[in-house]
Amino acid sequence: MSIVKKPGAISNWYLPGIISGMIFTLRKMIYNIFHKDKMPTLNYPEEKYEYSPRFKGQHVLTVKKDGSIRCTACMLCATNCPAQCIKIVAAESEDPSVEKYPINYEIDVLRCVYCGYCEEACPVDAIRMGPEWQKPGANGSNFTYDIQELAYRPQLKGGIESRLDEQERHDFGI
Amino acid sequence: MPKITLNGKSIEVADGITIIEAYKQLDEPIAHYCWHPGLTIAGVCRLCVVEIEGNPRLQIACNTVVQDGMVVNNNSEKVKTAVKWGLDFHLINHPLDCPICDQAGECELQNQYMEFGKYDPEMAEHKVKKRKVVDLGERIVLDTERCILCSRCVRFTNEVSKTNELGIFNRGDRSEVGTFEDKPLNNKYSVNTVDICPVGALTSKDFRFRQRVWYLKDKPSICTGCSTGCSVNVYYNEEGIFRLKPRFNKDVNGYWMCDEGRDIYKHINKENRMVRGRYKKDGAWCSTLPLETAKKAGEKLRTYSADQIAVLVTGQYTNEELDVFVNYAVNKLGTKNIFHWKNNPDGWNEFDGLLLRGDKNPNSKGLQKVLQKHTVGGEWKDLVNQIDKFKAVVVAGPENLQAYPDLKEKIGTLARLECVVWATADDNIAFEGLMDFTYLIPQKTSVEKSGHFTNYNGLEQKVDVVTTLLSDSLNLEETVELLVGESVDMSQREKEDMHVMKKNYFTTERGRL
Ligand code: SF4
Ligand code: SF4
Ligand code: SF4
Ligand code: SF4
Ligand code: FES
Numbered sequence: 001m002s003i004v005k006k007p008g009a010i011s012n013w014y015l016p017g018i019i020s021g022m023i024f025t026l027r028k029m030i031y032n033i034f035h036k037d038k039m040p041t042l043n044y045p046e047e048k049y050e051y052s053p054r055f056k057g058q059h060v061l062t063v064k065k066d067g068s069i070r071c072t073a074c075m076l077c078a079t080n081c082p083a084q085c086i087k088i089v090a091a092e093s094e095d096p097s098v099e100k101y102p103i104n105y106e107i108d109v110l111r112c113v114y115c116g117y118c119e120e121a122c123p124v125d126a127i128r129m130g131p132e133w134q135k136p137g138a139n140g141s142n143f144t145y146d147i148q149e150l151a152y153r154p155q156l157k158g159g160i161e162s163r164l165d166e167q168e169r170h171d172f173g174i
Numbered sequence: 175m176p177k178i179t180l181n182g183k184s185i186e187v188a189d190g191i192t193i194i195e196a197y198k199q200l201d202e203p204i205a206h207y208c209w210h211p212g213l214t215i216a217g218v219c220r221l222c223v224v225e226i227e228g229n230p231r232l233q234i235a236c237n238t239v240v241q242d243g244m245v246v247n248n249n250s251e252k253v254k255t256a257v258k259w260g261l262d263f264h265l266i267n268h269p270l271d272c273p274i275c276d277q278a279g280e281c282e283l284q285n286q287y288m289e290f291g292k293y294d295p296e297m298a299e300h301k302v303k304k305r306k307v308v309d310l311g312e313r314i315v316l317d318t319e320r321c322i323l324c325s326r327c328v329r330f331t332n333e334v335s336k337t338n339e340l341g342i343f344n345r346g347d348r349s350e351v352g353t354f355e356d357k358p359l360n361n362k363y364s365v366n367t368v369d370i371c372p373v374g375a376l377t378s379k380d381f382r383f384r385q386r387v388w389y390l391k392d393k394p395s396i397c398t399g400c401s402t403g404c405s406v407n408v409y410y411n412e413e414g415i416f417r418l419k420p421r422f423n424k425d426v427n428g429y430w431m432c433d434e435g436r437d438i439y440k441h442i443n444k445e446n447r448m449v450r451g452r453y454k455k456d457g458a459w460c461s462t463l464p465l466e467t468a469k470k471a472g473e474k475l476r477t478y479s480a481d482q483i484a485v486l487v488t489g490q491y492t493n494e495e496l497d498v499f500v501n502y503a504v505n506k507l508g509t510k511n512i513f514h515w516k517n518n519p520d521g522w523n524e525f526d527g528l529l530l531r532g533d534k535n536p537n538s539k540g541l542q543k544v545l546q547k548h549t550v551g552g553e554w555k556d557l558v559n560q561i562d563k564f565k566a567v568v569v570a571g572p573e574n575l576q577a578y579p580d581l582k583e584k585i586g587t588l589a590r591l592e593c594v595v596w597a598t599a600d601d602n603i604a605f606e607g608l609m610d611f612t613y614l615i616p617q618k619t620s621v622e623k624s625g626h627f628t629n630y631n632g633l634e635q636k637v638d639v640v641t642t643l644l645s646d647s648l649n650l651e652e653t654v655e656l657l658v659g660e661s662v663d664m665s666q667r668e669k670e671d672m673h674v675m676k677k678n679y680f681t682t683e684r685g686r687l
Pocket of ligand 4: 320321322323324325326327328351367370371372373375376
């Protein structure tokens with residue numbers, strides 16, 4: 001026990017503690033009533049806090065110009081993920097210039113520690129950690145996100161375009 | 175015997191070997207692409223350069239024969255610089271494909287770059303674009319951009335498979351490996367070119383994109399595809415087995431294996447296996463634990479007299495298992511009617527001159543030996559001739575049902591008997607044709623048990639447990655124990671199961687080790 005109670009100390013008395021606490025609360029309350037705009041708390045969930053765009057929140061799989069998924073299924077994110085929560089199934093693409101793409105990409109976000117290592121590992125800017133952070137769900141299975149959720153959820157409005165462009169790269173000769 | 179000094183270590187080597195072979199004997203690292211111990215020397219990659227004392231210029235180790243008193247090193251600054259910029263030349267037109275390249279993780283370019291390279295490329299020109307994803311027949315996909323023109327694959331088709339499909343076309347930086355007019359590369363040993371390709375230019379269609387190699391573990395085993403018994407490495411993880419690669423064995427297969435043998439992992443994986451024991455009762459299949467099925471089968475068998483029982487056995491089990499099984503048949507069942515079931519008795523002794531044999535069982539020799547020991551043994555046709563005599567048959571069936579194309583027809587014949595006890599590793603739709611009192615007892619496959627296989631030549635080779643795919647399946651020894659009514663301790667198996675189950679879904683399904 002780290003709390004050391006001194007017998008007979010003033011802090012042991014009940015009423016002085018309560019009264020000084022109430023005075024503090026009342027002071028803040030009256031102050032807040034007259035300075036509503038300066039209030040630090042939010043009326044969640046009606047009001048929501050906007051984090052900076054750099055916030056490492058919900059994963060986003062980026063898309064190419066044509067709207068198809070950017071990920072090449074190299075599995076580097078899955079390899080780098082310390083929580084081992086990324087599961088990818090790769091397949092041969094119809095388009096020979098794509099070659100390999102994921103037919104299944106799942107993140108178990110309940111296991112995810114939001115470290116951002118996946119984002120760092122990705123060689124093609126295919127996965128990013130977006131600013132969204134609020135993701136309720138009714139049971140465990142709602143937290144395994146698939147491609148549909150990660151790349152095309154409504155909040156993304158048709159998908160976030162990757163900044164790496166295949167055609168540009170090709171024209172540049174690499 | 176010349177005495178030479180390599181990197182300061184002196185070694186006595188055989189006359190006439192090359193410096194690179196001496197390096198390999200010493201286990202000293204040396205960079206190389208085009209040299210392969212199983213092929214002739216090409217000397218085209220110039221990466222194996224070494225400094226020989228008294229020689230002003232660097233020499234290639236793969237094409238320089240050792241001489242007495244040679245003092246060689248490959249760790250001086252001069253050599254390192256030469257390798258580094260040699261590598262830069264190789265990578266001038268090499269695409270940035272590692273993320274989608276199947277070779278990544280076992281790529282010599284990656285390895286050498288990490289060891290010798292680490293330079294900033296000094297090439298300002300655009301890369302030369304070549305053809306990608308070229309379909310080269312049934313098993314191979316070629317990416318000409320990734321090829322470093324080491325010519326290993328070309329030499330392989332010239333020297334080993336002797337089919338001469340591959341060649342290098344055009345000149346300079348437009349040189350391209352390929353087949354004439356993209357004719358398919360469909361020889362029986364084609365996937366060896368994928369193994370020896372030091373980069374990801376040749377990839378196997380079967381393995382393509384199914385796993386990254388760093389998720390796989392490998393263990394030595396023996397190929398059970400035919401009676402040659404090639405030494406292989408089995409690549410697996412918790413999801414199952416993904417590929418086989420040849421392992422050097424100078425007595426059997428050298429550096430190679432056939433394409434057919436590479437497919438045997440498919441029947442070993444869970445999808446094709448008999449998972450639960452099954453028996454047929456009143457026209458309906460009931461499924462139980464393997465050991466329950468074996469016990470039930472044993473009880474049923476005891477109701478027959480010795481001369482009503484026939485025993486059919488295939489050479490797909492280890493020597494130890496066959497010994498126990500035949501012993502059981504002769505001493506416990508008391509029958510002399512033991513028949514050796516061959517996959518194709520007509521083409522039994524076929525041999526294609528390199529590795530592949532017509533006898534598709536890993537252990538026919540071992541079986542013959544065991545049968546001789548007990549002076550029993552007949553053929554399938556002997557069984558058919560006297561089939562009316564029998565009421566029950568115990569089958570130590572093939573592990574690889576694919577090797578027995580006439581399975582359905584054979585099952586049709588056996589279905590005439592009253593009781594069939596069949597030990598099998600694989601499941602097959604043909605088993606549906608069996609009647610009441612059929613007992614199908616799930617068996618382990620060659621990668622799940624240890625023992626010995628005797629190949630066509632009488633060479634006994636050891637196999638060890640590689641991995642366990644179905645922990646409650648039985649080996650033939652355990653099956654025999656249960657058939658005679660003894661019990662088998664399965665507690666260890668349950669522990670294995672728990673070990674797998676405790677892990678999270680993502681860990682088990684993803685294939686982490
Ligand atoms: S943020 Fe970290 S834990 Fe989450 S998926 Fe990415 S690498 Fe894995
Ligand atoms: S998200 Fe990026 S790192 Fe992960 S598999 Fe796709 S391309 Fe590779
Ligand atoms: S061959 Fe090697 S270096 Fe080239 S893309 Fe494939 S893995 Fe990368
Ligand atoms: S395809 Fe592979 S083995 Fe053949 S020449 Fe090119 S790099 Fe060498
Ligand atoms: S290994 Fe010696 S030149 Fe290629």
